[in-house]
Amino acid sequence: MGIFLILFPDEHHQQIQSTNDFNPISKKKPINFNLFPPSFSLPSSLKRTNSANLLYKAQSIISICALLLFTILLLFTISTLPPTTTTTTTADAASRRQLNRISSSGSSPHALQGMGTLYRRGTRAMNDLIVAHAVESLTPHEFKLFLRLLHWSGATSRSDLLFVFPSKSNVFDRAIREENDYFMKLVDQYNSKFTNTTQSNGHSSASISSFKPTHFVQKNSSKSKHTREPIWGRRTRSNLSEEYGGAESLQLTYGSVVGFDVEELDPENSLSGFLDHIPMSLRRWACYPMILRRIRRNFKRITLVDMKQVVLLDDPFDRIRGATTESVFVTTQPSNEKHGRRNTNKSQRTVTPTIIIGGDRGVRRLADLMLTEIVRTSMQKNRRNTATESALFNQLAGNPFLQHKVKLIVSNESVSELSSSTSKSNHAMVKRGAANVDVNYILMKLICSFPLESAVYSDCYSYVAH
Template sequence: MGIFLILFPDQQIHSTNDNHSILKKKPVNFNLFSPSFSLPSSLKRTNSSNLLYKAQSAIYICALLLFTSLLLFTISTLPSTTTSAARRNYHQPRRQLNGISSSGRNSSPHALQGMGTLYRRGTRAMNDLIVAHAVESLSSHEFKLFLRLLHRSGTTSKSDLLFVFPSKSAVFDRAIQEENDYFMKLVDRYNTINTVQSNNYSSSFPSFKPTHFVKNINKSKHTGEPIWGRRTRSNLSEEDGTESRRLSYGSVVGFDVGELDPESSLSGFLDHIPMSLRRWACYPMILGRVRRNFKHVTLVDMKEVLLLDDPFDKIRGTTMESVLVTTQYSNEKQGRRSRNPNKVQRLAIPTVIIGGDRGVRRLSDLMLMEIVRTSIQKKRRNSVTESALFNQLVGSPLVLQKVKLIVSTESIPELSSAISKANYGVVKRGNANVDVNYILMKLICSSPVESTVYNDCYG
C-alpha cells in the first residue's frame, strides 16, 4: 500500500503595522531539485509531526489489513479441507467392499476405467469374452437361470462374462452376487469329496464338472492379470516349485447402456429404441476398449438363448476375422411365407454371434451403420426391426469384404430336445408355456451335493 505525503506550506505570515495587521501571502519555492531549496523552520516542525502521525496510521492500517486477509483466507480454506477429508474417509471403506450391499451397485468397485461394476475378479487373464445383454422383458428368474447354467457349464473357467443392462437394477445385482456365491460353494463342496463321488454326483443335467475350474498353473509362465478392476500383485512368483493346482475362473462385470452409450446415439434416428437395437451402439465403445485383450467374443441374448457348454469350441482354429452366424427356418419365428412354396427360406438370427475379436467388432460397427442408414430411408421411424436389419446386413457384399462370415445351416435346438440328448452347447428357451425353471431346477437338485448348495431347490 502506497503512502501519499502532502505538504501544506504556511501561507499565513503575520506582520505588525501601526493601524492594523496585514496578512501577507509569501510564495514558497517548491523546486525540490534546486540546491538552494529550503523549508521554513515552522513548516519543518509542523510537517515532521504530521508525517510521523500519518506514517504510524498507515502502518497500523496495513497491519490490520494484512491480519484480516490472513484470517479470512484461513477461514475460507478450513471447510474445503474438512470436506475433502470427510469425502476421503467416506469413500475409503466403500472401495474395499467386493460384494453388493443394500446401498446398491455403488458399493462395488469399477470394472474398467471408472465405468461399470466389478462383481467378481477372475484369477487370471482370459482369452475369451462373453457379452450378454438383457432386454427390457427379461425377468429375474430367467436371468438367474442363464447365469447358473453358464457357471455350471464350465465356460466361465476360460472366459470373462460381461453384462449389458438397460438400466441399473438392484435385483440383477443381488442375483449376480447370489449365483457367484453358489458357484464358489459348489466348487468348494466338490473339492471336499473324492473323484468317484464327484463323478456320481455330477451325473445330473446339466452336469457340473469341478475339474474345469482346477488348472495346473506353471509358475514360470506369465498367465497375466485380468484387465478388470485394480491390478493386484500375484503370489505365484513367491511360492516354491514349478507347478501348482489352482482355481481358474473368469471375471464377472456389468455395464449400463448409459455408460457405454451416454449420448443415446440412435435417439436422433428412431423414436423408440429397444434394447435389441441400442446394444449395437454400446458394442463399439466396450469392444474397442478391450481390443487385443481377447481372442474370441460371443454376443448373446439372455432372453432367447441359454449356454450349456463352451460356445467357442465351434470357432477354435479360425481367423480373427471369422464370425459364426446361426440360421433358422423362416416359419419358425418370423411367420413369413416364402413366395416359392417349394423353396425353404432360412434367416440369420442375431441372438447369438460367435467369432474372433476383430470380426465381431467389425460386424457390430456395420450393424450400427445399417440401423442408421435404414432408419433414414424409412418413412416410419419405428418400423426398423433387428431381425430384418441383421438379415439385410448378412446378405450385403460389404460384410463379405471386412468379415469372414460363416453361416451355419444348423438351427439352435430348443431346451426340451437338449435335455433328452444333452449334447448341445447353445439352446433356445423354447415354448413359453413350459416352465423351464421348474424342469431344470428339478434336474439340478436331484444331485445330493447340489441340493445342499442351492437354497432355492424344490423340496
C-alpha cells in the first residue's frame, strides 16, 4: 500500500478531500491537498501521459532492483570460488619457508590467550610438550646450544617446545629465530646433498650427517589431512606444513615453539610474601600451575627441564610411552655429589629436579605439591631463605602423601656427566654442570664433526679440525 501511495499521490489527496467534505462532525474547513483548484480538470490526454510516466517509473524501479540483485549474486559467487591450485615444487616450498622467515623477523603474535610469544607454529597438534626454563645465569650461547641439540635430536618432530624466561629478552628471541632457520636449512641441505651423494658414491647417511630428517617427515595421507591444529596462536584454514623434496605424498611435521616470561605466568609474584630472594629455580614452580591448567587435556606427556643443567640428545618421551597419566619419572644425582660422599643407602637416593618426565596429570599434581612445599617450608622458623630447590624436591619425594597423588618412579640411571667421548648414540640426556670440562666446546665439536652440520651452522668454522 505504501508503494501505491507514493506512485499515486493525487488520487490519495482527492480521497482525503472528499472524505472531509462529507464529514458532518468536522467543524473546520477541510484542507485542500490538491495542487489545482476544484473547478480545474485535467484533459484526458494528460491523464494518459501521467499513467505512462508512472508505468515507466515502475519499470525503472523494477529494473534497478533486478540489477542490484544480479550484482549481489555475482559477487557472492566470485567470493566463494576455490583458489587456483598449483603443483607444489621444491622451489615453492623454499619460497614459503623464506616468507615465513621474513614474517617471523617482525613482531611475533601471541602464543596463547593474549600471552607469550609464538616463534613458530607447528604443523599439527602434538601429544608431547617440553617445558624448558632459563635460570638467571643461562648465557645466550648455552641457550642456542640447547635448542640446536633439541632440533638435532628429532624431539621437536613430536613435541611442542615451551620456554619460560625470567624476563623478556631480545637476545633469546633472536637466538630462537636463528635456530629455527638453521633447522629448515638443515632439512633442505640434507635432502639435496645426501640424495646426490648416496646416488653418486654410495656413502651412508651416518658418514655425512647424524641428523635424521625422517623424524620430521610423514606421509600426506587422508588421515593426516584431518589432524588437529596446534593450540598456539590464531587458528588458520590450513597448516603450515611444507612439501618435502617436492614429493606430494610427503610433508614436514614439526612442533610449535613458544615462549613466556614469569611476569605473564606469575604476575603477582606469588612467593614474594614467603621468600626474600626468589631465584628462577623456585619461581618456575609458581608459573607452572597457570600454564599447565590452561593447556590441560591438550597434551598427554610433559617434560620439565633446566636448560642450564641438562641438554637433550634424544627424545625424552621414548622411555615413558605407554605409562599411566599419573606416572612421573625422575632421575638420581651421581652418588658422589652429596657433600662429596657416596650415598650407600639406596632407599634414600638423591633425586634431581633438573629434568622431570611424566604424564600430564602427574606433572601438574607434582607442580602443585612442589609449590605448596616451598610455601610450607618457608613459613617455618629460620627457613625463609635457607631452602634450596634440590633440598625441597627431595623432601617432597620422601613424603608418603605424594604417592597418593602422584605415581613417582625414581629411575636407576642418573643424568650422565659430559665427557670428551660423549656421542649422540650413548646417552639420551647429558648433564653439563661439570666445572672441569668445557661443555660448550665438546657439544659444538660433536655437532660440527659431520660435514653437513658444519656446512649449515655458521659458527662451526672454529670447531672443525683442520
